[in-house]
Each structure stands twice: as C-alpha cells, then as structure tokens.
Amino acid sequence: MSTTVTTPMSRMTALARAELTLLVRSKGTLVTALFVPLVLPVSAHQAAGEMDLAEAGLTIGEMVLPAAIGFSLLFAVYAALVGSFVARREELVLKRLRTGELRDAEILAGAALPAAATGLAQSLVLAAGCVALLDMKTPPAVHLSVLGVLLGLVLCTALAALTAAFTRTSESAQVTTLPLLFVSAIASGMMIPLEILPDRIASVCELLPLTPVMTLVRGGFTGDLSAYSALGAVATAVAWILLSVFAVQRRFRWEPRR
C-alpha cells in the first residue's frame, strides 16, 4: 500500500485552510480585521492635516500610509490572532493538534497564515490606494517597505502567540491586546511622527517592537533612510522576533487552565 507522508508544508496548508474557513465565518473578527485599517487612514488623514508635517519633513501620504499598514498589522494580524489562539486553546483544539504529527511551531504558524495573508493583502491594497489617491510618487526604495511589512507580519504573529500565553479567555483577549495596540499607535510613529518628538524620547520609541517596521515602511516611500538606519531597524525587529519566539517556547500554554 502506498502511503502519502505529510510534510510540514502539507500539514500547515491543511490547518491554514481550516483557519481560513473559520476566519470567514467569524463575522466580528472579520469586520475588525478588514475595516479598521481601511477606515483609519481617513481619520489619520484628518489628524495629519492638523499636524505640522513640514517640520517632520513628511507629506500626508508618507504619514498616512505607514499608519494604515501599521493598523492593519495590529488589528488584522496581531489582535485577530490573539483571539483565535485563545479560542482554539479554550476549545481544546490546540491540545488535539498536538496529539498528531504537527510540530508546535507548525500549529502556530499554520493557524496564523490566513491572518498574515489578510495583513499582507491589506498592505498592498492600502499602498496602491494611497499612491493613487494621495498623489504619492512611486516609492524609491520599495524593497525596504516590503521588508518592513514581512518583518511586521512575523513579529505580530510572534507577539500574538506571546500575548495569548498570558490571556486566559477569549473575553480577556480584548484587554490583554490593548497595551501593544496603544503603545504602538502612539509611540511607534503611527499617529505621531517620531521626528517631531524630543530626541531622547524618540530614541526610546525607536526600541519599541513596531517602530522599526514603521521606519522601514516609511523609508521605502521617502527614500531618505540611510543604510545604517535601515540596518538598525532590521536588527531591532529581528531582536523582538527572537525574543518573542524564545518567550513563546517557554511560556505558551496549550491547554486551558482548570
């Protein structure tokens, strides 16, 4: 009898397909994930209009687009994944998956794929929309933006798993996700450009998890990010990813507390 042997890719695909079905059926998550990042640029646009962007040397598009991509990463990927990781744990789905051939990392990565794909698709739509509607020039260093988004997807997945480790129930996920949402929105260069902050505060903000992602995405559009700064941003993002993965390996809970 010929037997088909599973591979990490085939296993994660099977899991991702099921998660995608669940994502489509979960109306609340879907609405938050799809509309918040699309609605937000409008209000950011208004806020940006009131700020003195010239002082920061930014155009409206260079401020609004990275913010929109940042909110996509935060809501469509990070917050959505915390909710689904916790829900799967409560339903004992994670426990069941661990009885099979899937490795631990495959379970989390496979379950994260649909949300990560949503975040990626949204970023592309937002970029295309902003370039078309806000009179932005074609990005001079688009590879930096792409790198930023990809790092952001991995980072938000890892941070979601870490947050889920400290979240007991689906209800409490609405609270445990708030710190990162708030801190990132305010201090990672989404709502307020770091350039207009005092230097000392700005240099602390640069160390926050989503700041390097924002720096890279924006740098791709302004084209004025030095290789040195770009490397620093990549290093900061990678450090956060490694730290989160390390913590997840030790602290992630696969079963509900009883």
Added chain:
Amino acid sequence: MEANEHEHVIEVTDLRRVYGGGFEAVCGIDFSVRRGEVFALLGTNGAGKTSTVELLEGLAAPAGGRVRILGHDPYTERAAVRPRTGVMLQEGGFPSELTVAETARMWAGCVSGARPEREVLALVGLEAKADVRVKQLSGGQRRRLDLALALLGDPEVLFLDEPTTGLDPEGRREAWDLVGALREAGTTVLLTTHYLEEAEYLADRLAIMHEGRIAVTGTPAEVTATEPSRISFELPHGYHVGDLPPLAALGVSDHTTDGRTVRLRTHELQRAATGLLVWAQQAGVELRRLDVRSASLEEAFLSIAKDASADAAATKEYAA
C-alpha cells in the same frame, strides 16, 4: 521480525507525573502492553488515568520514570512516534464552527497515509452528518467524530480516553464492535474507562488505578478471581443458621446475617451452591430470594476503592 523487535508496544517504567502545585497525579506505575493487545486502565475519577494516558500520548514530559511507545520516547521523539499512533482525547478538540467533513479534511491533511475521510466517517456512522457544524452535534456524535479522526491514519497503537462516555447503549455497542474489529486487525489499543463491563468485554488485560497507583493488574478473569463469589437467600421460617450444613465444609469462607437474610462468600461457588441446594431439597424448604453470583470486576473494583479509603482513614487516625 518487526513484531519481535517491539514485542512490547507500550512500556511504562516507574512513571510519575507531578502538576504545578506539587500534586502527584501519577506515583510510580509500571505496566506494558504487547502488540495486538487491548489494555484497559480503570479507576475512579481522579485516579490518574488521563494523567497517565497524556504521558503515553507524549503531550507532557514525565516527572520521573520512562515511557516507550514502539521503542521510542513519545515526548522527545515525537516525529518517530506520531505517524504510528492514533489518539482520542477525553473531550472535544474541534473548532465548533467547522462542519464534520471540514474537520475530517483538516485532520486528514495532518496524518500520514490517511484513509479517505468519507470512509472513516462511515465507519463510525457519521456519513449523514458530514455537512453539519460540530457545534450542532450531540455529545455522542462528537465522541464518534473523535474516534473517526483517531482511526484516520490506520494507527498501530490507539489511545482511547473514555471512548464511550456520553454514548447511548447502541452507540456503545457499536464502539465496542469497532474496537473488536481493530483488535482482529492487530491494532494495539490502550483505553481508559469508568465502565467495568466495558473493560470486562473489551480488554485482554487491565489495570485498576487508585490515587495515582496501580492497585491490581491482570486479565479480567485474574482480577476477578481475587474476589470471592457470593450467595444470598432468606432463611426459611423456623430455621437458623446453625441448621444449615457446616459452612466450612461447603467451601464458604465467611457469612453474615441481616435479619433473615444470609450472605455467604466463597471461592468455590459450585461446591457451596450445590451443597446448599441439596440441603434445601432434602429438607423440603424453599430458599426465597436466592441469589448466586460469581465475583465480578465491579466487586474487585469496589473492594479496591474501599480498602484504599480504609487505609487512608487508618493513616489519618494514626497521624492524629
């Protein structure tokens, strides 16, 4: 050759499990299961059955001792063990918004050498429910879905944690037939259960756990043989216990009386019953409410629970 190499498919040596709060759920147990055997772990709630099975499934690392499944450590050598085992957890583990068919398809994508999903769903009688969401299934139907997933990869070793809890009598009988068919096909099965008749019917060998330890192990016949058989009846009017034939000569080990009801315990049921009935016939009396029963697993089980709680009470008294 393969069969000789792994004569014992499951080997458990001095196994321990300690939970976060320091509670020792499994306190050093040993047993082994041969290829093709059906082995049952019995015990009251909290006896440590599920804690043990989870260690065998490789879901957690033991606090001490060792487990070998097909010659491998199920926790550290997951990749070597998992393609050859099937697991039915004690409860749940399905996203409630997926349909039965979607759940089976997802699991099939994670199992090497998976059989067609429809085939296993038919095997457990769920083919008509393929398009129903998991949240709409009854408890019994969920157990059957769980069983179907455990069977999807044609496992060599099957772990069933309370497979028939929540099933109606018909569903239970069907599950028993299924396990019987798997045994015929050479699958090694380790199951836990509350139902003594289930263990008696299915298991080649069994172990009764109590408070994290194995109190007794053997074939169902061996385990029941440790318990005496029982005879009870009402003494006919005008008769006393002393009027009966000498009980020791009938092989009766002890007796109690409660009003007019006499209860005898014996390891030689046929001799004791024959002696008693011959006496009644010769005396021309009727033994009303006569009840003759061989020892059952249930009695063995209850006496273990009773002895253990008596021990615990004695320990407490001693400590005080």
